[in-house]
Amino acid sequence: GAVVSQHPSRVICKSGTSVKIECRSLDFQATTMFWYRQFPKQSLMLMATSNEGSKATYEQGVEKDKFLINHASLTLSTLTVTSAHPEDSSFYICSAPTSGSSDTQYFGPGTRLTVL
Amino acid sequence: AQRVTQPEKLLSVFKGAPVELKCNYSYSGSPELFWYVQYSRQRLQLLLRHISRESIKGFTADLNKGETSFHLKKPFAQEEDSAMYYCALVSGSARQLTFGSGTQLTVLP
Numbered sequence: 001g002a003v004v005s006q007h008p009s010r011v012i013c014k015s016g017t018s019v020k021i022e023c024r025s026l027d028f029q030a031t032t033m034f035w036y037r038q039f040p041k042q043s044l045m046l047m048a049t050s051n052e053g054s055k056a057t058y059e060q061g062v063e064k065d066k067f068l069i070n071h072a073s074l075t076l077s078t079l080t081v082t083s084a085h086p087e088d089s090s091f092y093i094c095s096a097p098t099s100g101s102s103d104t105q106y107f108g109p110g111t112r113l114t115v116l
Numbered sequence: 117a118q119r120v121t122q123p124e125k126l127l128s129v130f131k132g133a134p135v136e137l138k139c140n141y142s143y144s145g146s147p148e149l150f151w152y153v154q155y156s157r158q159r160l161q162l163l164l165r166h167i168s169r170e171s172i173k174g175f176t177a178d179l180n181k182g183e184t185s186f187h188l189k190k191p192f193a194q195e196e197d198s199a200m201y202y203c204a205l206v207s208g209s210a211r212q213l214t215f216g217s218g219t220q221l222t223v224l225p
Contacts, residue, residue, distance in 0.1 A: 043218050057210065
């Protein structure tokens with residue numbers, strides 16, 4: 001099946017710094033990618049929809065200036081957590097649907113962000 | 117707004133016993149529902165979707181619009197079925213997924 005990768009898998013940063021997380025579709029092109037946040041023992045919450053060539057669509061309550069999304073190409077979307085604070089510590093997961101089968105989303109392995 | 121409810125956070129059954137993971141939804145349109153599974157230390161992956169009416173790894177799920185449910189069932193649970201199961205509904209023009217809170221299934225030997 002299709003593969004989605006994320007980098008890094010784990011990052012620890014100091015409060016106030018910015019962190020960039022990459023999401024790549026390795027063997028297919030994705031005009032749309034999704035970014036989720038998952039707190040411990042909780043479900044995935046959709047943060048935003050990343051659209052190649054246009055602005056991301058953010059879910060209600062998600063600060064677009066805080067979580068910058070760039071869909072630079074058909075295989076890469078990045079999420080930058082700007083001026084990170086401890087409350088931003090979480091597990092961030094991306095997914096991408098394959099074209100022609102838009103209901104089959106393939107998920108990345110996730111990125112564990114810890115802000116000290 | 118759409119909502120997916122999984123009432124059981126934890127579910128334990130013995131190997132060989134039947135298992136049912138409950139899922140209820142709320143959606144104004146025609147629902148498209150999925151079950152995703154996450155095995156220990158692995159990424160989330162699609163288990164099955166209601167449109168396909170398929171059986172994957174012995175699991176089935178039937179959409180009941182009258183009861184707004186999409187329960188996941190397996191007649192004989194196996195230890196390797198132990199995992200986190202998420203029910204999800206797709207909506208919106210971009211086909212976003214709304215997930216339930218998940219049910220951790222443990223199949224005991």
